[in-house]
Amino acid sequence: MTQGPVEKDRLAEAISVVNLSKRYGTTPAVQDLTLSVEPGEFFGFLGPNGAGKTTTIRMLTGALPPDQGSMRIAGMEAGRRNEILKRLGVMPESRGFYDWMTGAEYLDFFAALYGLSTAERRARVDNMLTRTELNPSRNKRVGAYSRGMKQRLGLARALINNPTILILDEPTLGLDPQGQGLIQNLLRQLNSNGVTVFYSSHLLHEVSALCSRIGILNQGRLVALGTIPEILKTTGTQSLTEAFLSLTGTT
Amino acid sequence: MIRHIWRKDLQSELYTWKGTVWLLIAALLFSFTSYLLLTDKELSLLDQTELLWLLAKIIIATAMLIVTIDASSIATAEFEKGTAESLFLAPMTLSDFILGKLLASLTLWVLVFVVATPYIIVASSGTHLAGFFLGYVALFGTLGVLGLLCVTLALSLLYRSSRNTLTTSLVVLLFLTIPALFGSSLKNSGAVAGFSRINPIDSIFSALDNVLVDYQVRLSANLRFLSPVVGFVVVGILFLLVAARVFRRRGIAGEMR
Numbered sequence: 001m002t003q004g005p006v007e008k009d010r011l012a013e014a015i016s017v018v019n020l021s022k023r024y025g026t027t028p029a030v031q032d033l034t035l036s037v038e039p040g041e042f043f044g045f046l047g048p049n050g051a052g053k054t055t056t057i058r059m060l061t062g063a064l065p066p067d068q069g070s071m072r073i074a075g076m077e078a079g080r081r082n083e084i085l086k087r088l089g090v091m092p093e094s095r096g097f098y099d100w101m102t103g104a105e106y107l108d109f110f111a112a113l114y115g116l117s118t119a120e121r122r123a124r125v126d127n128m129l130t131r132t133e134l135n136p137s138r139n140k141r142v143g144a145y146s147r148g149m150k151q152r153l154g155l156a157r158a159l160i161n162n163p164t165i166l167i168l169d170e171p172t173l174g175l176d177p178q179g180q181g182l183i184q185n186l187l188r189q190l191n192s193n194g195v196t197v198f199y200s201s202h203l204l205h206e207v208s209a210l211c212s213r214i215g216i217l218n219q220g221r222l223v224a225l226g227t228i229p230e231i232l233k234t235t236g237t238q239s240l241t242e243a244f245l246s247l248t249g250t251t
Numbered sequence: 252m253i254r255h256i257w258r259k260d261l262q263s264e265l266y267t268w269k270g271t272v273w274l275l276i277a278a279l280l281f282s283f284t285s286y287l288l289l290t291d292k293e294l295s296l297l298d299q300t301e302l303l304w305l306l307a308k309i310i311i312a313t314a315m316l317i318v319t320i321d322a323s324s325i326a327t328a329e330f331e332k333g334t335a336e337s338l339f340l341a342p343m344t345l346s347d348f349i350l351g352k353l354l355a356s357l358t359l360w361v362l363v364f365v366v367a368t369p370y371i372i373v374a375s376s377g378t379h380l381a382g383f384f385l386g387y388v389a390l391f392g393t394l395g396v397l398g399l400l401c402v403t404l405a406l407s408l409l410y411r412s413s414r415n416t417l418t419t420s421l422v423v424l425l426f427l428t429i430p431a432l433f434g435s436s437l438k439n440s441g442a443v444a445g446f447s448r449i450n451p452i453d454s455i456f457s458a459l460d461n462v463l464v465d466y467q468v469r470l471s472a473n474l475r476f477l478s479p480v481v482g483f484v485v486v487g488i489l490f491l492l493v494a495a496r497v498f499r500r501r502g503i504a505g506e507m508r
Contacts, residue, residue, distance in 0.1 A: 092337060
């Protein structure tokens, strides 16, 4: 079957979402969300608490089935979950860890789930621990890690399969400036190497510094989509904070 | 994939103080029972084969209780500790997850059986029944434990809470065990007789009675007891399949918001 121009565009996109909706009981969490993220883009997904960011990410990663709408990730339909997950790195909101494992064991376990050989696993684990500056604590139990170290370990886990698309849900939440800086630098580096980043946050300064394009979600609806200058122009505001407050109706 | 889940759960469940305590409890129970059977004046008046049957029932009941309690948390802990979402973000299917957990719990049963083996051999000395005792406990015990595990894992997928799973699993175990405690006259009357015939635990105990007390050691002589146990496993697997479908529909993140 020949694909139309719209369908061809969707195949070329890293993330493509059309009319995605999800309800919890009678409460709508996400309503008719349509957006796309280009390959290699650093996309910021903003919204106040409870706007539906985490629900959207859970639908994108297949952790939550949408009530309606369609998605394509890495050019593949959402139904090809395992194929998608091989190309996807995700840092979810709920970051439970196996506290009894060491940092190296934790990463090795997840690398094994991607079907990597022992030698590949060892190399990837070493690389990830080095890049997230966790190498000195590699043999410490995860339960003894600080919050910042756990966040970095979560990021290392998300990167263990060398993903082409990275979906991050508040990756720097609760981190000190050093921790935030380390994660931001690592993400910049990955993005400059062609990794698409879908970055959910409500830290506006961070999003301004990192993202080339943003989407703002409010009460489950996408209320703005574009580059920061485009959004400032549309809202007639001077800063992203002002634009965010005017779009989300909070002061 | 299944192997990695299984190995992780062995490390977290069995190679820890928790696993050691379960096996220690099993060993203490078997030691205590064996000691009573051999030294208690009234119990020692029982025929040796009756003693073997009593020991067999204690081994099966202990294993079922331990495995049920342990399995109640083996899957639910992933949801309660927030590790399930990360786990399912790896390219792994729900079947891999379930089978990995099932294998880890079955391993606990194997370990309980290994602990019970010397007691079985010593208690059976002089009866020539040790091999049959081991074989039938292995066969019926494995099937009974497998059925219970399927039910417990299905409940884990539905509840995603270890407390609710444990409570319901224990109620199921109790419900299945009570008829086995009835006397033979009560078992032969009306509805109790019907329930007793299809009850897997009662069937396991009756099979062991048939083998150890009545010397009906051929498998063909025990097929009538095997069918309710196999039926229980089939029902358990069907329940697990339904629970897996419900789980998929709700999503891994379920009602988390």
